[in-house]
Amino acid sequence: MKLSVLKALYTDVLIPLYSRSEAENIFYIVLQNLEKKSKTDVIVGAETLISETYRDILVELKKGVPVQYLTQEAPFYNLDLFVDERVLIPRPETEQLVHLVLEENKGTTKKVLDIGTGSGCIALALKNAWPEAQVSGCDVSEEALAVANKNKETLSLDVDFFKCNILNDEIEDFDIIISNPPYIAISEKEEMHKNVVNNEPHLALFVEDSDPLIFYKKIIQLASKQKATCYFETSEYYRNVLDSWLQEQDLSFEWKLDFQGKDRILKVAW
Numbered sequence: 001m002k003l004s005v006l007k008a009l010y011t012d013v014l015i016p017l018y019s020r021s022e023a024e025n026i027f028y029i030v031l032q033n034l035e036k037k038s039k040t041d042v043i044v045g046a047e048t049l050i051s052e053t054y055r056d057i058l059v060e061l062k063k064g065v066p067v068q069y070l071t072q073e074a075p076f077y078n079l080d081l082f083v084d085e086r087v088l089i090p091r092p093e094t095e096q097l098v099h100l101v102l103e104e105n106k107g108t109t110k111k112v113l114d115i116g117t118g119s120g121c122i123a124l125a126l127k128n129a130w131p132e133a134q135v136s137g138c139d140v141s142e143e144a145l146a147v148a149n150k151n152k153e154t155l156s157l158d159v160d161f162f163k164c165n166i167l168n169d170e171i172e173d174f175d176i177i178i179s180n181p182p183y184i185a186i187s188e189k190e191e192m193h194k195n196v197v198n199n200e201p202h203l204a205l206f207v208e209d210s211d212p213l214i215f216y217k218k219i220i221q222l223a224s225k226q227k228a229t230c231y232f233e234t235s236e237y238y239r240n241v242l243d244s245w246l247q248e249q250d251l252s253f254e255w256k257l258d259f260q261g262k263d264r265i266l267k268v269a270w
């Protein structure tokens with residue numbers, strides 16, 4: 001079958017779930033994953049002998065399963081990560097958080113902790129860029145830690161991943177803390193894309209409506225004891241409430257814009 005015909009099939013089937021450009025992009029991700037082929041092969045009229053495999057994948061995609069869980073690959077800040085249903089799929093916004101942290105702390109040799117590490121994406125990207133730093137990542141989910149450790153082995157990056165419930169446990173002796181914690185209030189679930197809600201781990205996404213800032217508050221309290229500089233990913237909707245809370249605590253903080261011009265990155269220093 002011609003790849004151009006398959007591409008049209010993917011686009012038609014996926015349009016109810018995704019925009020046209022996202023649907024096309026998903027086809028190209030599958031094409032690259034299955035046959036190491038690209039857009040050029042489609043344009044020059046190449047054919048595939050494994051159209052059944054493409055169709056099987058399309059059946060899962062139509063159910064809303066994210067393509068990264070099917071290919072079990074997610075690119076993140078120059079790394080090719082393994083991902084599956086045990087971890088959140090790393091997002092481009094998080095790459096921006098990593099970029100900012102790297103720019104502000106070039107070549108550091110300090111002790112760095114990624115809280116809520118998931119696939120290990122942040123910790124591994126930082127260690128890749130800072131070979132001399134002592135980088136750790138923690139998560140409450142043993143399943144997530146298994147994925148992070150698998151990535152660590154494959155990428156040969158010396159990151160210490162450990163289990164920790166940051167809401168209960170103490171952490172000690174870190175100079176820089178980075179976190180993309182769960183921050184979506186459960187009440188927002190209805191408004192979210194069902195592909196995310198139905199497939200990605202809820203432990204990674206949601207916090208109780210009663211205190212959606214719980215992770216930020218707890219991590220900042222822990223960081224204050226060791227004067228660790230904190231960098232967070234958050235939602236732009238929390239800008240005002242976080243501002244008020246940080247001012248009440250008399251803390252020194254700074255907002256950084258993401259590539260869409262939204263206040264999504266928060267830095268707290270001492």
Ligand SMILES: C[S@@+](CC[C@H](N)C(=O)[O-])C[C@H]1O[C@@H](n2cnc3c(N)ncnc32)[C@H](O)[C@@H]1O
Pocket residue numbers: 087088089090091094115116117118119120121122138139140141144164165166167180181182183203204205
């Ligand atoms: C939004 S995900 C971020 C994953 C990854 N760092 C990323 O940016 O793609 C939040 C992570 O926090 C972890 N988590 C949830 N509750 C936690 C807790 N109490 N202590 C430590 N980690 C927690 C989840 O298992 C999940 O991996």
